[in-house]
Amino acid sequence: MKQFVSGFFIVFIAGCSSIPFQETARVSLESADPQIILERFRNNSPENFRLLTTVVFEYNLDKLSGIGYVDINTREKAFTVVCINAMGVKLFEVSGGKDGTVSHFTLEELNKKGDFAAVIGEDIKRIYFDSVPSSGATINRKKFKIIFNQPYGPGIMEYVFAGTDGNMAEKKYYEDNILIWQVSFYEYRQKDGKIYPGGIILNNYKYGYSLTVRLKEIQA
């Protein structure tokens, strides 16, 4: 199955490209209290929200874009996502929760390449869930960032906080000291006292694809 899933992304996804978002500012966090940084980020993060985004899947030189409508409940770890192309044709509709991921609709061609819903579900979880390290995470302070590490499944999750407001800038997952995937968050926006990343890039190094998510509208 993994081969099929990998194959799917070989179809669509392209490798490295320049970052289309403003880089996180290099601001000294030497005097910042990690626990305060963490607490502020936790308090500012929304639990329930609905976003209109655009998404680009990349692999090598191939790219596929779509318009994504995402409904997230971080407390329940539940999500619903619908992706359409720019002409309004639905590409897929997937929901998920603690019990797993359900595909309500997937364009037949996408499903032929593997368990598409499962792949989408995992990427949604990587981007939107488990965004705050636990109080038991180890802390590694650098001049421009504060790094939290904690066990996550069979590997280690690394949370990097940086920038002017000390928001989460990166989330990295390692297994056997090898970086498996990474999510980078850029250009945070505020609405009703909550913050939302305006740009997100997920790099899956294991399968060699990336997703670039641009926030278009917050419908919290």
Place this chain on the structure above:
Amino acid sequence: MKIKAKKVTLILLLFFLFLYPGTPLFQPLQGEGFLARAGIKEGIEVRGEKKSEVSDISGLLRRLGEKISAFKSLKTDFIQEKELAIFKNKIILKGRIYLQKPDRLAWHVDKPVKYSVVITDKSIRQWDEDTNQVQEIVLAKNPVLKNMLNQLTVWFSGNYSPLLEDNNVQVLQKSPLIIEFTPKETNIAKKVIKNITITFREDEKYLKQIRIRENSMDVTTIIFLNTELNAPVNSSSFEVKGGV
């Protein structure tokens, strides 16, 4: 295992076209009192009244086609509302469509993402701002796709007879004219589409909107605004980047 993006584009476009195998994207009409002059006062199928004669519907569609064949170019704004059964909110897309007979169609989306596709008798070119890539499919190398696009242009050219082969057609309302197309059992669109209704403007000169109801309960409504027939269409409107 590797499939080029062009193939992806092809798949998506084919899927899009599959949604409308017997239905024009838009059917501008000219002249007043079209329905009356189409000679279908008696015998047409109006919901709640009486069953239609196929020949009457056939006559209606034929005459609609005759009206459409009168224009050479068209430009219109559109709003596309996507009502997803799984969400309460609609996804709204806004853009412009340009048509130049005999064989050029441009579909530009302005919001929420800039996107353009231009279809000619020789190729399909598309671009979007997020990828900033232009993808092109040469139709000479894709005879199947070319055939489907030919069918698309047939709809614009006014040959509506094939509609009755693949769809049950009925007039839901005379004024403004609303026609419903329901895919027949043998129509591959039946798997996805419940029905498609086309609403004409009061003057019956142009389309007002197309509403596509899917079996999934999703509803897509394309509303046409500021439609102009035979207005000069700038050649840049048929460039995927220039049109945005």
